[in-house]
Each structure stands twice: as C-alpha cells, then as structure tokens.
Amino acid sequence: MASTNDKKPPATPAPASIVPDANTFDPGLPASKTSASNDSDTQLNCPFCHISSTFPSYSPLSPPSPFPPSTSTSPHPRTFLLLSTPLLVAFLDIMPLSPGHLLLCPRRHAAKLTDVFSDEAAELGKYLRILSEAVTRATGIKDWNVVQNNGAAAAQVVEHMHFHVIPRPGLREAERFTSTMFGRGRREDLDEEEGEELAGRIRGCVREVVREEKERERGRKAKL
Template identity: 45%
Template structure:
C-alpha cells in the first residue's frame, strides 16, 4: 500500500510515467517471456526523439516492464536510470514479473554503460522513500559510472545516493550518448542470442 507521505506528486504527473507513456512497447512485440523479442525493446532512431517529453528524455530501453533513460542531472557521464514502466513507489510495490524483467535488464545495461563510457567501476543504487534520498517516488535504479577522476562534489557523504552538486545534461551530449548506448545494447543482445543458439558440444 502506498504511503501518502511518500508521494511528492500524483502518479499522473510523474516524470518517469510520462517517459514510459511517450515510449510505449509497440504492439508487434510478443513478450511471451523476457527472452522473446528483446531486441525490439531497444527503440530505433525514429522512435527515439528526445522531445517526446518535456524536459527531453534520452531513452535507451523501452521494454515490457522496464524503461531506461539518461539522468538529466547526471553525476558522471553515462549516468543511467532504469525504472519500472508502471508507477511503483518502492521496491516493495514491484510485482514478480516486473522484478524478473528488471533482473534481466540490469546486468545487460551495466555492461552497456561500462562499454560506452570506458569505465569499469560503477554503483547501482536504488532508494526507497524521502528519508532514503528518493527524489522521484517511482522505483528506479541508478547505474553511475565511477571514473578514476570524479567531478568535485561538495557533499561527498551523499554522492552515492545521487545528491550533491550536479549539472544538467546537455541535449546534444544526451542524444549522442543515448544513441551510442542503444547501438551497444543491440550488439550485446545479438551476442547473447548467438550464445543461446550456439550448438551444444
């Protein structure tokens, strides 16, 4: 049950719900399991217009139960958010099928973030409730690359949780990074498909 104190605004004004609605799952997708038609979950370029939402959203993944997009206030280059498609406030609200889909995509997206940024160390952070530093009351995981040289952040105790000094994502940079991530994600899925279908010795 949703605690009213955890709702900063109603779900119909949730920015993550707006992104999910702007990047729906096309009806051609079968989705009989998380492993069917996964490549279709990566939007093609004509489906990836950042201006479908305001502010712009740089979407990397639009799967059945999960959407992934760049943080518009990134801590580091390539800071990616992975959210439930449906409005769920806390992890305890997430349903079993959504959990399976999230579990399928998180490691793949972590590899994509590492490959695109060239940074092999990263945090995966998920906050539940305002006292736990959750700013948007919609379940989402942060994949935050940790390069050798970190930007100077004033409040270091909060850097793991996404607070501190952060600059807005430049639209041109966002479009470029998201495009590269989508390409890398397609490549990752292709490799996984080949491995899954390789003849067993």
C-alpha cells in the same frame, strides 16, 4: 547548451553513509495534464509515468531507425531514452553524477521495489546487467555503482521506483571528462547535444549486448 529542465534532479542516489537531508527533497515535478493517463497503472504527477506513457516499447534488438529525437513536453524535461520494453523503460539521468548515469524503472507505476510484480523484478535484474555492460562499453568507464532508494529516509525523491546505474571513472579516466567532478557528487544539467549522442551510443551497445546474450544462451542450451 543546458537541457530545458529547470527543476531539481528527479532522484538522488543513495549516499549510503550520509543522513539524507530532508531539505533537499523535491516534492516531484508538476503534473502534465496532457501526459499520463489516469488509469491505475500511471500517476498524473509522476515524471516517470509521463516517460512511460510517452514512449511505446520496441525490441532492443531493432530500435527505430532513425531514432526519434529526445522529446520534451513542458513542464517535463527532455528524455534521452535508452530502453523501452513492454515492462521497463531506461533513460539518462537529467542531472548526471557522471557520464552515462542512467535510470531504469518499471513502466507501470510502483512506488518501492516491494511494489513491483515478480516478473518486473526479474526483468529489472536482467536489464540491470545488460545496461551495465552497455554503458561500460559506451563510456569506456569500467567501474560503476547500482543504487536504488526506497522511501524518504533512504533518500528516494521520485516515488516511482528506479535503479541508478552510475559510472565511476577512475582518476585517469576522470581527466577525460571535464564536466565531471569525480567523486564530489556535483550534478550538472545534461547537455542536449551530448545527451542525444551518448544515448544513441548506449542504445547501440544495448543492441549489441542483447544480441550477444541471445547467442550465448543458444550456445549454452545447445551444449545441454
């Protein structure tokens, strides 16, 4: 079943060598009056602020169990959450270019990369690595792009800065993913059941990667 969103994709990854077509821009999803608070850190019209204000943070080492099912608050689409820390949230793209296509953004509203604080920027870098490793394990796809767009001329659609992590299946792997038109950039609505299952798998891998990282860092410090 297709997910409930009836909107255009919230964000288009950078076609780095293509002129962004102004006609494909989406002015953003309509505001939810029940969702984002109106303080300086959230924007009423911003779908990613809606997600940030919907999900409390949890330690990636101990996600809630059982994990609450993906929620939908009309007019916002369902959110398949992957990570929710005090500074950041990550979730599946609702119109993925490939299985595991995810978005990572600061919890606080920041339009462009230059609008994030230094500690948020460092956390984004740290979790880009962790999420890349987790999505690789969860999907078995070994290659991927990281893309982040700033401003209309760079094809930014949702004006809450976010990184895309986009797995790139090779031709052999692509055969396994019938719903993926490899390399064509065709986007389909994320299937609800598939999304739930994939998000659970990625969260499990995030937990594993964070645990391994903590052990490795302990080992490195012990050596010094």
